[in-house]
Amino acid sequence: MDAIDLNLVxxxxxxxxxxxxELARQVGLSAPAVHERVGKLETSGVLRGYRADVEPEAVGLxxxxxxxxxxxxxxxxxxxxxxxxxxxxxxxxxxxxGVESFLLKARVGTIAELEQLIVRLNRTPGVASTxxxxxxxxxxxxxxxxxxxxxx
Amino acid sequence: MDAIDLNLVxxxxxxxxxxxxELARQVGLSAPAVHERVGKLETSGVLRGYRADVEPEAVGLxxxxxxxxxxxxxxxxxxxxxxxxxxxxxxxxxxxxGVESFLLKARVGTIAELEQLIVRLNRTPGVASTxxxxxxxxxxxxxxxxxxxxxx
DNA sequence: ACCTTCCGTGGACGCGATCGACCTCAACCT
DNA sequence: AGGTTGAGGTCGATCGCGTCCACGGAAGGT
Numbered sequence: 256m257d258a259i260d261l262n263l264v265x266x267x268x269x270x271x272x273x274x275x276x277e278l279a280r281q282v283g284l285s286a287p288a289v290h291e292r293v294g295k296l297e298t299s300g301v302l303r304g305y306r307a308d309v310e311p312e313a314v315g316l317x318x319x320x321x322x323x324x325x326x327x328x329x330x331x332x333x334x335x336x337x338x339x340x341x342x343x344x345x346x347x348x349x350x351x352x353g354v355e356s357f358l359l360k361a362r363v364g365t366i367a368e369l370e371q372l373i374v375r376l377n378r379t380p381g382v383a384s385t386x387x388x389x390x391x392x393x394x395x396x397x398x399x400x401x402x403x404x405x406x407x
Numbered sequence: 408m409d410a411i412d413l414n415l416v417x418x419x420x421x422x423x424x425x426x427x428x429e430l431a432r433q434v435g436l437s438a439p440a441v442h443e444r445v446g447k448l449e450t451s452g453v454l455r456g457y458r459a460d461v462e463p464e465a466v467g468l469x470x471x472x473x474x475x476x477x478x479x480x481x482x483x484x485x486x487x488x489x490x491x492x493x494x495x496x497x498x499x500x501x502x503x504x505g506v507e508s509f510l511l512k513a514r515v516g517t518i519a520e521l522e523q524l525i526v527r528l529n530r531t532p533g534v535a536s537t538x539x540x541x542x543x544x545x546x547x548x549x550x551x552x553x554x555x556x557x558x559x
Numbered sequence: 560a561c562c563t564t565c566c567g568t569g570g571a572c573g574c575g576a577t578c579g580a581c582c583t584c585a586a587c588c589t
Numbered sequence: 590a591g592g593t594t595g596a597g598g599t600c601g602a603t604c605g606c607g608t609c610c611a612c613g614g615a616a617g618g619t
Contacts, residue, residue: 305460306458
């Protein structure tokens with residue numbers, strides 16, 4: 256993980272579809288060298304994948320909610336997690352310090368669907384209570400933070 | 408936005424580096440047709456970009472926090488937003504219904520940096536108070552929800 | 560029926576991806 | 590010091606992909 260690797264990570268974080276040739280030009284190496292570096296970053300787990308960034312409204316997911324979960328005392332956290340994992344509307348899941356064991360970010364199409372999701376969450380074994388906040392708008396999300404020092 | 412478009416969106420959401428030729432095979436069209444469709448999805452704003460998914464720990468961002476913000480009464484929300492936007496550690500920013508106007512997701516390297524961030528947040532004009540929760544682990548994040556019906 | 564528009568296909572051509580051979584340098588061993 | 594080894598690079602060649610263009614057929618309007 257030298258400066259060139261960090262540079263590649265930054266470039267791919269801003270545009271994951273850059274060609275190896277273009278990446279090579281940007282970092283000042285040959286295309287095969289970049290190809291090998293990126294391959295190593297992938298197999299070492301630094302680069303976990305490449306995702307298109309999609310406007311949620313455009314695919315019918317206009318409602319965003321953030322939901323805190325309080326577990327039952329003695330609940331099996333792994334079981335709870337497995338149940339959450341089966342709900343595709345839960346985009347993100349953080350295990351938190353504090354009274355609320357989990358914080359979930361969910362996206363659904365309508366408030367009615369959100370209601371159904373909350374009902375399902377409250378019914379899943381191990382969940383004591385939920386507290387949901389509705390996002391009126393997403394100002395930004397997953398903004399890539401440059402990790403390599405600016406080129407000066 | 409027909410079924411093929413949704414299919415393309417799903418494919419790119421799972422792997423943004425798929426070649427047009429490969430996409431074409433998967434959806435049963437020719438490469439130029441896919442090229443044109445993807446181009447239109449980009450210019451129409453459905454596809455906002457393509458991002459590498461990076462393991463945060465690997466780039467020195469091991470601490471994740473979720474921070475609720477209460478605004479001063481009479482604060483200028485746009486100014487507050489602009490201030491947040493200048494803080495690169497804030498990865499996501501949601502404008503919320505409820506007492507807390509914003510919910511921020513921030514990533515930093517150390518608890519000390521988190522402390523500094525919170526201090527800065529509390530100092531920014533328009534912010535009345537903050538409430539931060541620390542994520543002990545990220546179970547998953549930005550899981551792509553398939554948007555097109557399964558191929559059956 | 561005709562025209563127009565949209566959306567696709569097929570062919571062509573230049574560039575990119577990717578493999579293998581070779582080079583360079585630094586670290587380490589003897 | 591000299592030799593060996595391995596990591597990480599360049600170069601060149603080959604093959605497939607990206608992308609442009611001309612053409613074709615279906616749907617819909619007049």
